[in-house]
Amino acid sequence: MKLYGDPGSGSTRRVFAALYHIGVEFDFELIDLFKGDNRTPAFLALNPNGMIPVLVDGDVVLWEASAINLHLAEKFGSDLLPPGAERALTLQWMFWAAEHWRQGPPALFGERIAKVVMGVAQDPRVIADAEASIRKFAAILDAHLEDRRYVIGNKVSLADFDLAATFTHLTRTHPPYAEFPNVMAWHQRLLDEVPAWARTRDEVEVRMAALLAPPGGAQ
Ligand SMILES: N[C@@H](CCC(=O)N[C@@H](CS)C(=O)NCC(=O)O)C(=O)O
Structure with a gap:
């Protein structure tokens, strides 16, 4: 494979x-x-x-x-895809992540990372639209997570990975997630309790440090 x-x-x-x-x-x-x-x-x-x-x-x-x-x-028969009704709920959140949740963050990546690297001026209207979309959907996820440890109840699933992917460039793209305490707590829980998620966060940071390092070393 x-x-x-x-x-x-x-x-x-x-x-x-x-x-x-x-x-x-x-x-x-x-x-x-x-x-x-x-x-x-x-x-x-x-x-x-x-x-x-x-x-x-x-x-x-x-x-x-x-x-x-x-x-x-x-x-591999993984519990990342639980059986029965929880399977359908996992798919529901995965489709929602693709259709709605992950729309705003790539625009912030384009404005706050790609354009900066290319030396192109940012477009405040694109940033404002992306932040409005992020706030709209983060409010829904925040309410869902009020009484849940993970998106599907008490165990991590593929839905958590699909949703948490938008935290990948948090410190570089600055989505307004800090306004949503349940979302922030859920993402921290993933880092603290799911070693695979923490490991990929570390690998992202190593890779991005290499990609964004100034040519010829630090100035
Ligand atoms: N819907 C796709 C999105 C994949 C995607 O956007 N990949 C980006 C990197 S994160 C890419 O390959 N971009 C290259 C391009 O657009 O030319 C998925 O979930 O796998």
């Missing part, structure tokens, strides 16, 4: 977290977006979108992190 991606990518991180949590052995190939590795004919043959992550498992080639994680959880 081989994962293609980048430890600094929030989407790749969701798959790393599932692989570590389940305890699967896998090979890894770095696809460096800054070097255009995602635009080579070989990579586009795996994912015509030119996006990471991609998982190759025998004859199965999968893109979309949520689909990859569902494949892994089902293949």
Whole structure:
């Protein structure tokens, strides 16, 4: 089994977290977006979108992190995908994460990281729209987490990884999550209690430090 991606990518991180949590052995190939590795004919043959992550498992080639994680959880019988009604609820939150929750944060990544790296001026209207979207959906997640340790009751699931991925660049993109105490407490719980999540956070930070380091070393 081989994962293609980048430890600094929030989407790749969701798959790393599932692989570590389940305890699967896998090979890894770095696809460096800054070097255009995602635009080579070989990579586009795996994912015509030119996006990471991609998982190759025998004859199965999968893109979309949520689909990859569902494949892994089902293949290895992981409790990251609980049975029965909780399975449907896990899927509900995963779809909600894709359709709503993860809309604002990539825009902040574009404005507050990519544009800064490229030396392009930020667009305050894009930032304001992204923050409004984040606040709207964070209020819903915050209310849901009022009396729950994790998104599906008391145990971590794939829904937590899909939702928590937006914390990947927290210190760089500054989404207004601090206004939502239950969301903040839930994310801290994930870091404290789910070693796979904490491990991927550390790997993100190592990768981003290398990517954002000034050329030729610190000034
Ligand atoms: N919906 C996809 C999103 C994947 C995605 O946005 N990947 C980014 C990195 S985090 C990427 O590969 N971007 C390269 C590009 O857009 O050209 C998933 O959940 O896997």
